[in-house]
Amino acid sequence: MDAFLLQLAAGIATGGIYASVALAIVMIYQATHHVNFAQGEMATLSTFIALTFIQAGFPYWVAFGATLAVSFVMGALVERLIMRPVQHAPILTHVGVYIGMLLIIGNLTGWVFGYTTKVFPSPFEGGGPMFGGLLSAHQLGSVGVTLGVLVLVYLFFTKTSLGLAMRAAAYNPRSARLVGIRVDVMLALGWGLAAAIGSVAGMMVAPIVFLDPNMMLGILLYAFAGALLGGIDNPPGAVAGGFLVGVLENLAGAYIVGTELKLSVALIIIIGVLVLKPSGLFGRVVFSRV
Amino acid sequence: MSAIQDTPTLAAAAPRASIARRSVWLALGLAAALAPLWLLESFHLFQLTMAVIMSLAVLGLNIVTGYNGQISLGHGAFFAIGAYVTAILMAQADWSFYATLPFAAAVCGMVGYAVGLPALRLGGLYLALVTFSLAVAVPQLLKHRALEGWTGGVQGLFLMKPEPPAWLTARVAITPDQFMYLVALVVAALCYLLAWNLIRGRIGRALMATRDHPTAAEAMGMDIAALKTRAFAVSAMITGVAGALSAAAVEFVAPDSFTFLLSISLFVGMVVGGVASILGSVFGGLFVLFVPNIAESISRAAPGVIYGIILIVFLFVLPDGVAGLVRRVLARLGGRAS
Numbered sequence: 268m269d270a271f272l273l274q275l276a277a278g279i280a281t282g283g284i285y286a287s288v289a290l291a292i293v294m295i296y297q298a299t300h301h302v303n304f305a306q307g308e309m310a311t312l313s314t315f316i317a318l319t320f321i322q323a324g325f326p327y328w329v330a331f332g333a334t335l336a337v338s339f340v341m342g343a344l345v346e347r348l349i350m351r352p353v354q355h356a357p358i359l360t361h362v363g364v365y366i367g368m369l370l371i372i373g374n375l376t377g378w379v380f381g382y383t384t385k386v387f388p389s390p391f392e393g394g395g396p397m398f399g400g401l402l403s404a405h406q407l408g409s410v411g412v413t414l415g416v417l418v419l420v421y422l423f424f425t426k427t428s429l430g431l432a433m434r435a436a437a438y439n440p441r442s443a444r445l446v447g448i449r450v451d452v453m454l455a456l457g458w459g460l461a462a463a464i465g466s467v468a469g470m471m472v473a474p475i476v477f478l479d480p481n482m483m484l485g486i487l488l489y490a491f492a493g494a495l496l497g498g499i500d501n502p503p504g505a506v507a508g509g510f511l512v513g514v515l516e517n518l519a520g521a522y523i524v525g526t527e528l529k530l531s532v533a534l535i536i537i538i539g540v541l542v543l544k545p546s547g548l549f550g551r552v553v554f555s556r557v
Numbered sequence: 558m559s560a561i562q563d564t565p566t567l568a569a570a571a572p573r574a575s576i577a578r579r580s581v582w583l584a585l586g587l588a589a590a591l592a593p594l595w596l597l598e599s600f601h602l603f604q605l606t607m608a609v610i611m612s613l614a615v616l617g618l619n620i621v622t623g624y625n626g627q628i629s630l631g632h633g634a635f636f637a638i639g640a641y642v643t644a645i646l647m648a649q650a651d652w653s654f655y656a657t658l659p660f661a662a663a664v665c666g667m668v669g670y671a672v673g674l675p676a677l678r679l680g681g682l683y684l685a686l687v688t689f690s691l692a693v694a695v696p697q698l699l700k701h702r703a704l705e706g707w708t709g710g711v712q713g714l715f716l717m718k719p720e721p722p723a724w725l726t727a728r729v730a731i732t733p734d735q736f737m738y739l740v741a742l743v744v745a746a747l748c749y750l751l752a753w754n755l756i757r758g759r760i761g762r763a764l765m766a767t768r769d770h771p772t773a774a775e776a777m778g779m780d781i782a783a784l785k786t787r788a789f790a791v792s793a794m795i796t797g798v799a800g801a802l803s804a805a806a807v808e809f810v811a812p813d814s815f816t817f818l819l820s821i822s823l824f825v826g827m828v829v830g831g832v833a834s835i836l837g838s839v840f841g842g843l844f845v846l847f848v849p850n851i852a853e854s855i856s857r858a859a860p861g862v863i864y865g866i867i868l869i870v871f872l873f874v875l876p877d878g879v880a881g882l883v884r885r886v887l888a889r890l891g892g893r894a895s
Binding site: 301302304349352353356358359360361362363364366367368369370371372373374375377378484485488491528530531533534537538541542545 | 622626628630675678679681682683685686687689690691693694697698701817821824825828832859860861862864865866868869872873876
């Protein structure tokens with residue numbers, strides 16, 4: 268029973284990571300109706316930038332804030348320079364551009380920062396194990412940070428006029444433009460926000476899995492699975508889905524398929540959701556008239 | 558209609574060329590394909606063999622993604638399955654290489670059909686996502702303990718190239734490497750012929766109509782579900798045959814030869830060579846094999862970066878790839894001559 272609880276707790280902790288990446292994916296989806304394959308690589312790059320700040324002697328939370336800002340600018344620039352010109356191109360072009368960015372950002376990260384695995388500090392050290400050794404301080408802290416980000420995002424989208432404008436721009440660009448919303452700026456903003464949220468996920472996961480240029484590949488797939496499970500157009504759903512995938516992955520890894528096949532669990536979840544309930548557990552069912 | 562004309566294939570140009578002109582081109586092509594047998598020493602001949610194999614794999618991808626519009630980022634999985642079927646049958650059951658080829662094709666065709674079924678319910682981006690995760694999961698599956706008895710686990714399997722038969726060695730001096738190149742060339746040529754025939758005929762038109770306007774295609778009585786799943790099956794079959802050839806050419810299979818980067822390089826090769834172009838698949842195969850080799854001499858990270866940059870530049874500047882460029886240059890030259 269204790270082992271089961273331990274697996275459950277570990278699942279919730281990794282689920283928090285998936286939840287924040289899933290949140291970033293859903294952000295981009297809400298702003299552009301696209302899924303960014305390079306999200307993980309962008310988050311890894313942000314984490315390396317954070318490490319650079321920390322090694323330069325900045326306190327953790329200053330480095331954290333600076334990384335958020337840099338990531339936001341990076342995301343907005345990517346939208347401006349790379350996505351804007353192909354805005355109206357077919358989906359194949361978009362997929363190609365995402366793959367291109369994945370290759371460029373991932374390999375540049377390795378080129379600049381090296382391929383050796385690095386230790387990344389956690390801001391939540393020193394608390395020792397809690398809840399009878401079920402959760403480490405860092406695991407608890409990162410879950411807290413994920414939930415905090417979720418609350419902020421929720422408030423931003425529902426309570427601010429900027430959030431409302433962003434939703435309008437994604438939902439109906441033409442009408443939004445007619446009422447004076449600058450749709451282009453909203454798109455860039457959406458990409459910037461997603462990159463910033465992704466960087467939070469990167470900084471939270473790095474102390475657990477250690478930092479290397481390919482850190483995010485597996486995580487990205489779990490996050491996709493989580494986002495789909497919760498509903499790709501529903502931020503709280505994506506967070507719930509992320510946690511759920513984390514728990515499922517850990518339990519399946521421990522009791523059913525063994526750790527080598529953990530990644531296949533993500534694949535099965537993705538296919539299962541898309542085939543059985545494409546709108547996800549909490550998503551809106553969309554009909555399209557032909 | 559216009560959408561179909563926007564994607565000209567060899568088929569569109571062929572009827573106009575006179576028979577004499579066509580046979581000249583054919584002879585030139587044959588000479589160009591056979592010349593390396595005498596001109597290249599064994600390592601470069603091996604590389605060219607792999608390029609032929611890669612172009613076959615890109616052709617398979619092109620059928621489902623280029624002509625049918627179902628984006629697959631996981632064709633490396635079919636390549637791996639084809640390679641493993643051949644390797645297992647040769648190493649564990651002592652089959653001859655030629656006997657494994659139809660078997661590998663059949664297995665990959667069936668797996669492709671099975672993947673095509675859920676794909677029916679998924680739009681462009683989601684399908685890309687699912688196939689992408691398939692590509693990431695494949696090396697893990699191949700390493701798994703339950704399959705170790707067959708696949709050899711992390712160590713992989715060793716096998717032998719097909720030996721040149723006695724009736725051939727009795728007449729000409731031919732090394733196994735040269736023979737392997739010939740085998741790859743013949744199999745690839747057969748598959749290209751098959752694909753060309755498929756694309757230029759009724760089925761090809763139906764595939765492209767399904768891609769460009771599914772509603773209209775369905776209204777004209779096409780069975781979209783059958784077309785899409787069968788396109789997936791044929792595509793997986795061709796890519797699987799390429800995998801089987803590669804297992805024989807390399808004489809070794811291991812899970813880590815089939816990471817998701819293989820799937821991605823097939824995709825990049827298709828875009829660079831030319832989406833929905835049979836000729837483009839040839840350029841794609843050459844690109845997939847030779848560009849990383851050149852880039853690797855700069856730095857370990859360079860192939861990825863250069864791949865990515867080339868991919869994005871092509872999508873921005875030359876969305877119809879090298880094949881489109883060649884076609885435009887030829888059209889301009891032809892226009893001046895007449």
